[in-house]
Every structure is written in structure tokens, then in C-alpha cells.
Amino acid sequence: MAEQVLYGVPVRTGFELFAAASAMAGFTEQAPLQLRELPAQQPLPTLPETFSLYHAHNRDLSLQSDRALAHSVAGQSWRMDVNDVVSFHWRGGDNLVHYQCHALGTQERLVFWFVHIFLPLYLTLERGHDFLHAAAVEVASRPVLFVAPSTGGKSTLADYFLQQGHPLLSDDKVATVMHGGQYYAVPSHPHHRPWREYEVLGDRVQNFATRARPIHAVYLLEQGEPDAEIAITEVTGFRKFEELIPNYLYSFRFLQEQRMRWLAQLADSIPVYRVHRPWNLERMDAVYRALRDHAAGVGEGCASGPLRGQTGSSGPE
Structure with a gap:
């Protein structure tokens, strides 16, 4: 499993996100985050609370949860969708994130949305980062x-x-x-x-x-x-x-x-x-x-x- 440090957090993935830079130090003792693919035959949960994030890179982004949007708590179900490209799902307090690509999803787009948009959102909600x-x-x-x-x-x-x-x-x-x-x-x-x-x-x-x-x-x-x-x-x-x-x-x-x-x-x-x-x-x-x-x-x-x-x-x- 490949590991790279992004935004001070070790990220472990089943494939290399991009060619590694010089070895980067994590910030303090941040627990590693794991990114895993969810098989296509296993449906992502549809969650009742939906929040429209914004329109970025010609895509609509939305955030879902199983309860009213508030501070993330242990076990809370979260889902972020990039229209027609990819969805990410995780539970509050968990260091495992699943993803599932959609019709327009490619590995290059997955890496972009995970690194550039999803990670900052996840780290804000789960680890107290500010951007x-x-x-x-x-x-x-x-x-x-x-x-x-x-x-x-x-x-x-x-x-x-x-x-x-x-x-x-x-x-x-x-x-x-x-x-x-x-x-x-x-x-x-x-x-x-x-x-x-x-x-x-x-x-x-x-x-x-x-x-x-x-x-x-x-x-x-x-x-x-x-x-x-x-x-x-x-x-x-x-x-x-x-x-x-x-x-x-x-x-x-x-x-x-x-x-x-x-x-x-x-x-x-x-x-x-x-x-x-x-x-x-x-x-x-x-x-x-x-x-x-x-x-x-x-x-x-x-x-x-x-x-x-x-x-x-x-x-x-």
C-alpha cells in the first residue's frame, strides 16, 4: 500500500496518487487516513440530510449526512458527491474513507477531487484543520x-x-x-x-x-x-x-x-x-x-x- 503525506496527514492508498516528492514530515502524531475503493455492486448509502456545497471545476458538489449538519460525532455517516465523477463515504471518528467512481470517473479525476477538494473538507470536519x-x-x-x-x-x-x-x-x-x-x-x-x-x-x-x-x-x-x-x-x-x-x-x-x-x-x-x-x-x-x-x-x-x-x-x- 502506497503512503504519502498530504496536508500533514499520512494517506494510504491502493495505488500511488502521484510521484512522491521529497519525504515530507507529518504534523505531530496524525493517524494515517486510508482510501479504499467500494465495489460497484455495493451501493453507497443515501443519506437524508443534504447540503449543497458549491459549483467547482464545472461540477456540482454536495455533502450528505445521516443527521442534521453539525459537529461530526463518532459513527456519523457522511458522503460527499462530485456529480457524475466520484463519491466519498466515511463515518465520524473513522480513518477509513471509501470511494466509488461514476460514469465520468477516471483515476486522474479521482486523484484531483480527493487531494484538492475532499481532503480539505474531511480534515476540516474530522481533524480540526482550518484552511x-x-x-x-x-x-x-x-x-x-x-x-x-x-x-x-x-x-x-x-x-x-x-x-x-x-x-x-x-x-x-x-x-x-x-x-x-x-x-x-x-x-x-x-x-x-x-x-x-x-x-x-x-x-x-x-x-x-x-x-x-x-x-x-x-x-x-x-x-x-x-x-x-x-x-x-x-x-x-x-x-x-x-x-x-x-x-x-x-x-x-x-x-x-x-x-x-x-x-x-x-x-x-x-x-x-x-x-x-x-x-x-x-x-x-x-x-x-x-x-x-x-x-x-x-x-x-x-x-x-x-x-x-x-x-x-x-x-x-
Whole structure:
């Protein structure tokens, strides 16, 4: 049985999900998750409570349970459906997940939906992970997060950092975990998708982060005119919380209170900066240098105030 670490959790499958990256460390003592196929002749349960998740990658997603949607309890039956492609079923408190492919199900699509969508949902419901819609890279071995709406340029910026030799931590969904009083960013999977195509994990990444580390800083990306000045300013107070809320994934109503408390604590403990940058690929290097140097100075007494313009030497630190 193959085993890979995804979002800090060992995942065991009957086939290799993708070519393994450098050995990645699990986060603390996470119990392994097993993924097994359910034979076609064995029907999946139809559950009475249905919740429409959202429309993604040209597919409708839904979540079902055998009771009103609330905190997962031991033995609770759950099912997630990707229309015409695949269904996943598990029971609360169990580390075994069954899947069953449908008419349009292929192994490539199974891997995509399991890794990119199902696992974050499962880990949110069952293991207390929290996910931000962000891209993340390492600067001097410290995770920095880029937050922006879809098509807001976070993956393009992360790709440029990757080209300059910085390890990628996550392309789209950043798993965060509290440990020892600090908020950690956990590596996702070694793929990067600076372009948009349905139901594919993306290009294979060799320089991928191998362990969870405390989050160093969060950068909120804003678009400017092509000739705009680069400006990095700190976000303070309640505005940090307000800026991060829209980028929180899987904010189910029954999780809302504890998730808002978690997000408020994260915002209170991690520096957040607004980045006004030119919407101009020809100036990407200047944006990269400004962000790289700013991130290197966070916590060193020189990055709390506004930064404007562009800065010096190239290459990761």
C-alpha cells in the first residue's frame, strides 16, 4: 500500500496518487487516513440530510449526512458527491474513507477531487484543520501567505517565487494548525497551477516544502494600474480579521463560532500587510524583490511601516 503525506496527514492508498516528492514530515502524531475503493455492486448509502456545497471545476458538489449538519460525532455517516465523477463515504471518528467512481470517473479525476477538494473538507470536519484560500511559499524557511480572490494573481506570484528558488508550500489551499501556541502552515501537495484548467492538480513541483512551520506573515494582494507604485502597508486591528474572513474555507454554520474565534486569534498573532502592486507581468520582478525583502525584515524591526518602490538584489534568502 502506497503512503504519502498530504496536508500533514499520512494517506494510504491502493495505488500511488502521484510521484512522491521529497519525504515530507507529518504534523505531530496524525493517524494515517486510508482510501479504499467500494465495489460497484455495493451501493453507497443515501443519506437524508443534504447540503449543497458549491459549483467547482464545472461540477456540482454536495455533502450528505445521516443527521442534521453539525459537529461530526463518532459513527456519523457522511458522503460527499462530485456529480457524475466520484463519491466519498466515511463515518465520524473513522480513518477509513471509501470511494466509488461514476460514469465520468477516471483515476486522474479521482486523484484531483480527493487531494484538492475532499481532503480539505474531511480534515476540516474530522481533524480540526482550518484552511485559507491562499498561496504560500517559504522565504528564509518561513511561510508567507498570498491572499487574493480567484484570478487575483496569487498563484502567478507564487510561481515567480518558485522560479527564483523558493520552496512552494501550497498553491491554492493553505492548511493551518495551532500547535504550541503558534499557527502553523502545513504543506499541501507538490503541484502548482499558475494557469487554470479543470480537474487537474497542475505541474509537478520539485522544490516543495517538507514540513509545517509557523506562519511568518500574510500579504493581501491588490491590483493597481500597470505603472502603479509598489506599496506594502501593515493592516492593524479589526481590519485584519475583516480582510481574512472572505478567504476562509468551509465555514459551515455549525463551525462558525469556533472558526471565528480561531481566525480572530490568528489575525491577532500574525502580521498582515496590504500589497498594492502593478498589474503588469513585466514588473513582476520588482514586486518579487519588494515582497521578498519585506518578508525577510518582518520581525526584525524594519517591516512594520509602509514600504514603497522596489528593492535590491535577486534570489531567495
